[in-house]
Amino acid sequence: MALVELLDQDLILNQIDRRARDKLTNLVIETSLDSTNSALQRLPANQQHGTAILAEQQTAGRGRRGRLWHSPEGGNLYLSLGWRFEQPLAELGCLPLVVALSTATALTRSGLFGHRIKWPNDLLLDGKKLCGCLVEVQGDARGPCHAVVGVGINIKMPPSEAAAAIDQPWTDLKTHLPDCSRNSLATLLLEELLVQVSLFADEGFTPFTESWEQMDGLRGQRVGVSTGQSILQGMVVGIDANGALLLDTGVETLSLHSGEVSLHKLI
Numbered sequence: 001m002a003l004v005e006l007l008d009q010d011l012i013l014n015q016i017d018r019r020a021r022d023k024l025t026n027l028v029i030e031t032s033l034d035s036t037n038s039a040l041q042r043l044p045a046n047q048q049h050g051t052a053i054l055a056e057q058q059t060a061g062r063g064r065r066g067r068l069w070h071s072p073e074g075g076n077l078y079l080s081l082g083w084r085f086e087q088p089l090a091e092l093g094c095l096p097l098v099v100a101l102s103t104a105t106a107l108t109r110s111g112l113f114g115h116r117i118k119w120p121n122d123l124l125l126d127g128k129k130l131c132g133c134l135v136e137v138q139g140d141a142r143g144p145c146h147a148v149v150g151v152g153i154n155i156k157m158p159p160s161e162a163a164a165a166i167d168q169p170w171t172d173l174k175t176h177l178p179d180c181s182r183n184s185l186a187t188l189l190l191e192e193l194l195v196q197v198s199l200f201a202d203e204g205f206t207p208f209t210e211s212w213e214q215m216d217g218l219r220g221q222r223v224g225v226s227t228g229q230s231i232l233q234g235m236v237v238g239i240d241a242n243g244a245l246l247l248d249t250g251v252e253t254l255s256l257h258s259g260e261v262s263l264h265k266l267i
């Protein structure tokens with residue numbers, strides 16, 4: 001059996017660039033956790049900002065919309081970062097998009113190409129899911145807010161019944177980049193998240209608009225959207241200032257919020 005490259009705190013701290021290192025308060029690496037997002041949320045609020053938690057395995061990894069995130073040991077990446085925002089909750093609608101863009105850039109810097117974001121923050125390669133992001137924000141409607149941003153990247157998914165049962169097409173990074181290093185990718189992901197989330201806190205989404213347009217895998221696509229009550233069809237025409245998806249149904253342009261919908265491409 002091939003040896004697994006375990007996560008190494010010293011290696012990551014030695015590799016990470018200065019700009020990101022200055023924003024990192026604490027780096028924790030655990031062998032096994034229920035969920036890195038949950039572990040961060042259990043910390044006192046004043047210890048969350050700038051703290052990153054990684055785990056080799058999650059026993060109760062959480063996905064969006066109440067789903068499980070299959071998190072076996074043996075080669076994937078599970079990472080969460082805490083961040084305090086002074087803004088009101090309503091101004092953080094684009095944060096999930098910034099997290100997806102940061103992850104996409106880390107993958108590009110690792111040598112991957114061809115990956116795209118499926119709004120709000122799935123990363124797909126050849127139409128198959130490679131990463132997922134779970135952004136959870138708590139706080140006062142008028143601010144401050146505490147966000148926990150969690151990223152799961154399939155690097156080397158060990159074969160198992162649970163992996164075979166994942167309810168959507170997926171892929172892993174080793175299939176496309178056989179030499180990728182987990183510690184290098186963790187370092188790049190931390191660099192991007194620390195710098196880009198901080199930029200979003202200072203300047204909002206404006207600095208990200210152009211890269212969103214480049215990485216948006218849905219713009220101009222026909223999609224079906226399930227809202228719980230109804231199923232809509234239409235053409236994706238972009239996002240609004242709050243990060244909501246703009247869907248042109250032919251009758252009207254609707255703004256759809258990520259917590260409320262699930263969506264699939266129509267051929």
Ligand code: BTN
Nearest residue numbers: 035037061062063064132150152
């Ligand atoms: C999704 O696509 O549904 C989101 C998946 C997010 C998974 C990551 S793994 C690290 C962090 N901890 C969790 O429990 N979930 C996120």
